[in-house]
Amino acid sequence: MFKTIFFYRSKALLRSKETMFWSLLFPMLLGTLFYFTFTNILEGEGFETVPVGLVDTGQYENEEAFLGALESVSGMDDERTDEGSGDILFNVTKAENEEEAEKLLSEGKISGYILLGEDIGLVVNKSGYGATIIKSFLDYFKQKMSTVENLMEATAGKITPDQLEEALQTREYVKEIKVSEESPNIVVNYFYTLLAMSCMFASMAGVAEITGIQANQSPLAARLNIVPAPKLKVFLGSAAALAVIQTAIIALVFLFLALVLRVDFGKDYLLTMLTNIAGVITGISFGTAVGAVLRAGENLKTGICSALVMLGCYLAGMMDVQMKYRVQANMPVIAKINPVNRLTDAYYSLYYYDTNGRYWQNMAALGIMTLIFLTVTFLVIRRQQYESI
Amino acid sequence: MVIKVENLVKRYGELIALDHFNMELREGEILGLLGPNGSGKTTAINCILSLLKYDKGEIQVFDKKMSPVAYDIKQDIGIVMQNVAVFNELTVYENIDYFCSLYVPDKKKRQEMVEEAIAFAGLGEFRKFYPHKLSGGLLRRLNIACGIAHKPKLVILDEPTVAVDPQSRNNILEGIVKLNKQGATILYTSHYMEEVDQICTRIAIMDRGKVISSGTNEELKSMIGLGEKITVDVPGISREAVEGIRALPNISKVELSGNTLVVKSKKGRNNLGAVLHYLEDHNIAFGKLYSELPTLNDVFLEITGKELRDNV
Ligand SMILES: Nc1ncnc2c1ncn2[C@@H]1O[C@H](COP(=O)(O)OP(=O)(O)O)[C@@H](O)[C@H]1O
Numbered sequence: 076m077f078k079t080i081f082f083y084r085s086k087a088l089l090r091s092k093e094t095m096f097w098s099l100l101f102p103m104l105l106g107t108l109f110y111f112t113f114t115n116i117l118e119g120e121g122f123e124t125v126p127v128g129l130v131d132t133g134q135y136e137n138e139e140a141f142l143g144a145l146e147s148v149s150g151m152d153d154e155r156t157d158e159g160s161g162d163i164l165f166n167v168t169k170a171e172n173e174e175e176a177e178k179l180l181s182e183g184k185i186s187g188y189i190l191l192g193e194d195i196g197l198v199v200n201k202s203g204y205g206a207t208i209i210k211s212f213l214d215y216f217k218q219k220m221s222t223v224e225n226l227m228e229a230t231a232g233k234i235t236p237d238q239l240e241e242a243l244q245t246r247e248y249v250k251e252i253k254v255s256e257e258s259p260n261i262v263v264n265y266f267y268t269l270l271a272m273s274c275m276f277a278s279m280a281g282v283a284e285i286t287g288i289q290a291n292q293s294p295l296a297a298r299l300n301i302v303p304a305p306k307l308k309v310f311l312g313s314a315a316a317l318a319v320i321q322t323a324i325i326a327l328v329f330l331f332l333a334l335v336l337r338v339d340f341g342k343d344y345l346l347t348m349l350t351n352i353a354g355v356i357t358g359i360s361f362g363t364a365v366g367a368v369l370r371a372g373e374n375l376k377t378g379i380c381s382a383l384v385m386l387g388c389y390l391a392g393m394m395d396v397q398m399k400y401r402v403q404a405n406m407p408v409i410a411k412i413n414p415v416n417r418l419t420d421a422y423y424s425l426y427y428y429d430t431n432g433r434y435w436q437n438m439a440a441l442g443i444m445t446l447i448f449l450t451v452t453f454l455v456i457r458r459q460q461y462e463s464i
Numbered sequence: 465m466v467i468k469v470e471n472l473v474k475r476y477g478e479l480i481a482l483d484h485f486n487m488e489l490r491e492g493e494i495l496g497l498l499g500p501n502g503s504g505k506t507t508a509i510n511c512i513l514s515l516l517k518y519d520k521g522e523i524q525v526f527d528k529k530m531s532p533v534a535y536d537i538k539q540d541i542g543i544v545m546q547n548v549a550v551f552n553e554l555t556v557y558e559n560i561d562y563f564c565s566l567y568v569p570d571k572k573k574r575q576e577m578v579e580e581a582i583a584f585a586g587l588g589e590f591r592k593f594y595p596h597k598l599s600g601g602l603l604r605r606l607n608i609a610c611g612i613a614h615k616p617k618l619v620i621l622d623e624p625t626v627a628v629d630p631q632s633r634n635n636i637l638e639g640i641v642k643l644n645k646q647g648a649t650i651l652y653t654s655h656y657m658e659e660v661d662q663i664c665t666r667i668a669i670m671d672r673g674k675v676i677s678s679g680t681n682e683e684l685k686s687m688i689g690l691g692e693k694i695t696v697d698v699p700g701i702s703r704e705a706v707e708g709i710r711a712l713p714n715i716s717k718v719e720l721s722g723n724t725l726v727v728k729s730k731k732g733r734n735n736l737g738a739v740l741h742y743l744e745d746h747n748i749a750f751g752k753l754y755s756e757l758p759t760l761n762d763v764f765l766e767i768t769g770k771e772l773r774d775n776v
């Protein structure tokens with residue numbers, strides 16, 4: 076019985092136009108779109124460090140801290156370092172005044188200049204990779220400063236130098252957005268969220284698995300409630316088919332991204348595939364939990380489910396990578412429990428780090444989420460009779 | 465006893481859908497559950513199948529208490545639901561095979577059963593069709609084939625002929641009789657009295673959540689105080705002639721409106737011959753004439769004071 080259910084459910088899924096569109100075609104189209112949007116960044120502006128101007132009026136109260144932070148990621152013009160070496164993000168040119176900086180900017184010698192007045196300002200004349208990097212650095216610094224201020228307040232000024240240093244850490248940030256030889260890390264994140272999204276789209280089919288055995292949801296579900304077998308058995312046969320088919324589809328999306336669009340996934344494709352499988356299973360169990368918990372029609376459940384996935388994608392930086400850092404800094408809990416973010420981070424870990432510690436952390440988090448989702452699902456669908464169908 | 469339901473009460477919030485519903489289905493019967501829309505037929509079936517919680521009552525199937533986990537009982541039930549329940553992405557053959565596989569694991573045995581079901585429902589030339597390519601009638605036939613392929617001892621059909629063309633309807637009704645001849649006990653619900661009249665060995669008439677009367681076709685009809693009803697066009701019939709007909713034996717009522725004379729017979733009596741003789745003997749010219757035996761609608765009308773069909 077399990078075999079037949081598995082077999083026919085697989086057939087049905089492969090024939091389902093929705094599955095093929097949302098899981099296969101849509102991610103490929105979006106990936107292609109990303110590809111053309113980012114080729115400029117990937118190939119066009121092939122520089123590694125961003126030339127940036129600095130006008131320091133001496134009015135900024137945290138001047139020292141800022142210059143320190145900037146210095147730690149820059150080669151200042153007087154001690155120019157070799158391009159591309161180490162963690163150098165900016166090539167800073169100090170300007171005497173705004174006019175001079177403006178001139179450098181209009182001549183294209185710098186991507187923008189930082190104006191240290193009473194506050195930190197940024198002047199750029201066109202958007203682009205350089206401007207984005209400077210902007211994100213400034214945002215990052217401001218966030219750190221407010222953290223420090225909060226810390227000061229909380230400890231009534233008795234902050235240890237160690238604490239301060241940790242709060243002002245910029246190394247980590249530099250690592251996050253460091254520009255590597257082949258492609259800027261910032262860009263791969265878009266493709267990773269995309270793949271994570273495709274995995275999590277399995278949740279919509281997961282909703283269907285649940286409504287498919289809830290007698291009050293459809294005539295077909297009612298029909299499956301009077302077969303001589305526990306509905307858990309029917310569910311497992313069907314969900315197993317879904318997991319296998321979705322994994323195969325994700326493998327195709329992955330290969331398309333890696334081989335056709337040449338997105339860098341690091342070296343260990345087997346672990347990337349494992350991540351895909353984990354993603355699909357998390358997606359399906361997320362869908363079944365949503366389907367089981369919500370009391371609504373199937374369409375509404377599916378709608379809510381896909382909206383949640385898209386929200387997860389947004390928070391994981393699919394539309395704007397800065398979002399990811401903002402969430403990480405301001406709402407770390409959300410970043411931790413957002414499965415899309417966890418998946419994205421898992422792909423990223425494989426790509427970026429030499430050791431897999433962070434990768435397995437993400438995988439463990441996904442495993443725990445899946446367990447929770449499945450427990451919720453089973454607790455709800457165990458009730459077998461309905462007041463009304 | 466194949467099904468025994470005692471004092472079943474089911475409420476949907478305020479609404480009492482089943483109000484001390486009682487029913488017995490004996491082996492070998494085709495029991496027709498006849499009632500207007502909303503009388504509680506589907507609710508009764510869903511309770512019998514343990515799909516719905518109910519407030520009160522006892523339900524036994526094959527002399528065992530029915531429950532959601534009574535898989536041994538479910539094994540022998542074939543169900544054709546009121547709403548078509550098939551997989552849209554599977555073909556006719558695949559759908560029947562899928563449902564059959566839930567009852568019959570053996571692949572070879574199943575293959576024969578599926579073929580038989582396809583032949584039974586007359587779906588031979590449509591086996592590779594997807595459900596959305598089938599007409600309403602064929603879809604219903606597929607729904608039935610999915611329900612009965614595993615050769616269950618008890619077949620429950622909930623309004624299987626709603627919205628089907630006459631050809632499919634006949635196919636379905638004949639099929640049900642055939643299943644019964646092959647040994648299946650059948651519970652059949654409908655709000656079409658003609659169908660129930662035609663195929664059922666026993667009938668239970670339902671209204672407002674309970675069975676108001678049950679018995680064989682003849683038993684039900686003889687319960688009410690009506691016999692044959694004769695309607696005849698008699699232009700220019702005389703008052704004496706009307707009185708003469710009224711004086712014939714076994715006549716309960718004679719009414720003349722315009723040119724149309726309606727003659728109602730007493731319970732269980734037929735008077736067509738006597739009326740015809742009278743008209744001929746008295747040289748009364750007559751036009752269109754027809755005679756009707758009492759129908760289940762008359763039975764329903766007599767018990768509830770309303771028409772079966774008007775309640776749709
Ligand atoms: N899920 C439900 N919720 C509330 N009322 C219902 C529900 N299903 C049926 N009813 C009501 O219960 C009564 C019996 O319905 P039903 O069993 O479908 O009748 P039938 O099958 O004879 O047409 C009707 O009045 C109907 O409106």
Ligand SMILES: [Mg+2]
Binds near residue numbers: 506507546622623
């Ligand atoms: Mg009904």
